[in-house]
Amino acid sequence: MTNHTHTKCEELLGSLSAYIDGDLNPELCQELEKHLAECDNCRIVLNTTKRTIDLVQTPLEKPDLPEDVRERLFHRLNLDNYLTPKPK
Amino acid sequence: MDRQPSNEISLEALIAGDRAEFARLVDTYSSPIYRLGLRMLGNPQDAEDVLQNTFLNALTHIQNFEGRSSLATWLYRIAANEALMLLRKKKPEVNIEEMEGEEDAEDVRPTQFVDWSALPEEELLSGEGKKALDAAVQQLPESLRIVFLLRDVEGLSIKETADALNLTETNVKTRLLRARMALREHLSAYYSERLPARSEK
Ligand SMILES: [Zn+2]
Numbered sequence: 341m342t343n344h345t346h347t348k349c350e351e352l353l354g355s356l357s358a359y360i361d362g363d364l365n366p367e368l369c370q371e372l373e374k375h376l377a378e379c380d381n382c383r384i385v386l387n388t389t390k391r392t393i394d395l396v397q398t399p400l401e402k403p404d405l406p407e408d409v410r411e412r413l414f415h416r417l418n419l420d421n422y423l424t425p426k427p428k
Numbered sequence: 429m430d431r432q433p434s435n436e437i438s439l440e441a442l443i444a445g446d447r448a449e450f451a452r453l454v455d456t457y458s459s460p461i462y463r464l465g466l467r468m469l470g471n472p473q474d475a476e477d478v479l480q481n482t483f484l485n486a487l488t489h490i491q492n493f494e495g496r497s498s499l500a501t502w503l504y505r506i507a508a509n510e511a512l513m514l515l516r517k518k519k520p521e522v523n524i525e526e527m528e529g530e531e532d533a534e535d536v537r538p539t540q541f542v543d544w545s546a547l548p549e550e551e552l553l554s555g556e557g558k559k560a561l562d563a564a565v566q567q568l569p570e571s572l573r574i575v576f577l578l579r580d581v582e583g584l585s586i587k588e589t590a591d592a593l594n595l596t597e598t599n600v601k602t603r604l605l606r607a608r609m610a611l612r613e614h615l616s617a618y619y620s621e622r623l624p625a626r627s628e629k
Contacts, residue, residue: 353536357605361586363572366474384543389551389612393543395561396581400553405459415452416467417487422451 347348349382356382386416437499442490450490452591454483455495462506467565468511468575469518478514482507497591505586505592508574515570522570536609540616544623551622564614568607575600576607 352372357361358364359372395401405413414423437456441449458479465478485506493502507524515522544552568576578589579600588593 350537353538353609353613357608358601360608363601369473381538381541383536383547384541385612386534387545388540388616389608392608392612392615393580395549395552396565397583398549398553400541400558401561401581402459402463405479406604407450409462409472409479410455410458411619412476413480413483417450418455419447419451419452422448 344405347351353385355390360386360393361401436578439493439495439499439535439576441563443493450487453486457503458483461503464504464507464577464582465511467581468570468574469514470566473580474518478507478510481510485510487580501584501588502591504578504582504588505594508578508592512574512629538609538613540620542616542620542623544616544619547619547622552619557619558591559621560618561615563613564618568610572607572610575603576611579604580608 352375355364355368355372356363359369364372380428416418437453438446438449442453449550450530461482462475462479463473466472469475469478482503486503493499497505503596511595553561565573574593575595577591578588578592580586585602586600589595589604590597593600597604
């Protein structure tokens with residue numbers, strides 16, 4: 341038997357992703373926020389999960405297409421005539 | 429992905445076979461599609477194949493585009509299929525449709541409880557940190573990785589991701605939770621080791 345708090349954590353864990361997406365129904369949302377206020381571990385899981393998503397969305401993680409790859413793509417598509425400098 | 433290109437791509441022009449407009453479509457979406465290929469296949473050569481096949485396919489089928497989804501979602505759908513097809517060819521043992529141990533919540537349960545979220549971005553995305561992040565994404569099973577990339581990296585909605593991958597929205601949400609948790613675990617193990625040295629202020 342796990343103790344009560346622990347069970348609560350696992351129960352709410354499944355809602356964390358939906359909570360981050362703002363996609364959780366109001367009752368569950370309230371229940372989760374109440375739990376977050378008193379549970380360090382769940383708060384850490386929430387913060388680090390959010391941060392993880394932030395990180396993969398940084399411009400550094402979203403590089404543009406290399407110019408040589410772009411040229412070969414245009415060539416393959418018979419679009420050489422439209423290979424103008426890439427609009428910014 | 430840029431959802432509002434400075435001037436909107438004209439579907440009418442694309443369907444009418446306007447080459448210049450198709451070139452604009454290519455320039456608008458080639459970066460995210462290349463990125464997706466790179467992260468799914470793990471090497472530039474395969475990513476380029478995915479990229480070229482996606483737009484060749486799009487060029488052939490643009491006439492059949494029914495506008496039930498946005499052009500972006502339609503392209504992602506083609507790209508995801510190309511990536512998964514290539515993946516199957518290279519790694520026949522990979523099963524994209526099935527989630528192994530779907531009922532088993534064990535691997536969603538967090539074990540790392542160190543709060544590294546306040547570490548500055550320069551630290552998190554330093555040369556080494558960036559490598560750790562890429563490696564963490566790479567270790568996600570393909571069936572979770574594709575969902576995570578479309579939703580969290582490229583910013584599609586749950587519904588758009590479901591449409592692009594032919595999955596139900598519930599399935600997308602389940603996979604997304606698992607992907608996010610697995611990635612968080614992995615990164616926590618890495619970043620928490622960076623914490624103690626910096627903790628004395
Ligand atoms: Zn908790």
